[in-house]
Amino acid sequence: MSGRNGDWSSEWYQDIFKEASNIAISHALTALSQMIGTIEMEPPKVGLLSRIELLRELAGRGIRESVVVMFDIKEGLRGLTILQFPLKSAKSLVSMLVGNEGEIDDVGRSAIMEVGNILISVYTDMLAKLIGEPVSLSPPKPAESLYDIERELSRPELRDVEKVVAFRTRFYQKDTGIESYFYVVPTKESFKKLVTRLEEMLQNVDVGTGGSGEGN
Numbered sequence: 001m002s003g004r005n006g007d008w009s010s011e012w013y014q015d016i017f018k019e020a021s022n023i024a025i026s027h028a029l030t031a032l033s034q035m036i037g038t039i040e041m042e043p044p045k046v047g048l049l050s051r052i053e054l055l056r057e058l059a060g061r062g063i064r065e066s067v068v069v070m071f072d073i074k075e076g077l078r079g080l081t082i083l084q085f086p087l088k089s090a091k092s093l094v095s096m097l098v099g100n101e102g103e104i105d106d107v108g109r110s111a112i113m114e115v116g117n118i119l120i121s122v123y124t125d126m127l128a129k130l131i132g133e134p135v136s137l138s139p140p141k142p143a144e145s146l147y148d149i150e151r152e153l154s155r156p157e158l159r160d161v162e163k164v165v166a167f168r169t170r171f172y173q174k175d176t177g178i179e180s181y182f183y184v185v186p187t188k189e190s191f192k193k194l195v196t197r198l199e200e201m202l203q204n205v206d207v208g209t210g211g212s213g214e215g216n
Contacts, residue, residue, distance in 0.1 A: 008048040018043040024125035031118045036096045041171040054164045061086045069140040076135035079186035089178045
């Protein structure tokens with residue numbers, strides 16, 4: 001099919017991830033609105049990165065300046081996940097939540113993690129829907145430098161990982177936009193499991209539309 005062929009930024013894959021995230025996003029909107037007032041939230045955009053591209057993206061936004069936490073995937077899939085709020089978004093979020101001019105102190109970080117926990121539930125619910133199994137994560141582990149992340153990636157089960165799934169979420173309150181980035185670093189077996197499930201979904205689309213979708 002044109003535009004598919006493993007391109008996770010294609011319309012086909014975006015539609016699948018959008019559908020998988022719809023219910024979770026509605027729950028997140030309710031929870032976030034109770035914390036910071038009425039907001040609008042975009043469906044996550046998904047892409048596929050190499051291991052090197054992952055490290056470049058994280059470093060490019062600044063690990064020490066950002067708020068970055070890591071989680072182990074314990075059920076459904078296996079691997080590591082990383083949540084990053086870039087500095088500008090982190091400051092805006094703290095200002096919304098605690099009104100201290102965006103200072104990222106202990107109180108600010110705690111407030112950000114409250115929002116982070118809500119967003120994490122969106123991603124885990126989405127992954128669970130995609131693979132058809134429950135997905136659970138470990139408690140968060142802070143990352144204060146790129147070394148902290150590289151150390152996790154050097155674990156035996158992750159040393160040969162080549163593909164990373166990247167999600168970008170954006171939500172708005174009035175004129176203020178907040179971005180967060182969520183990365184799934186699955187073991188090779190878990191990545192194969194996810195890809196197989198996506199291929200099955202795409203095949204079901206073909207069956208439902210009665211064709212390959214080419215030439216339309």
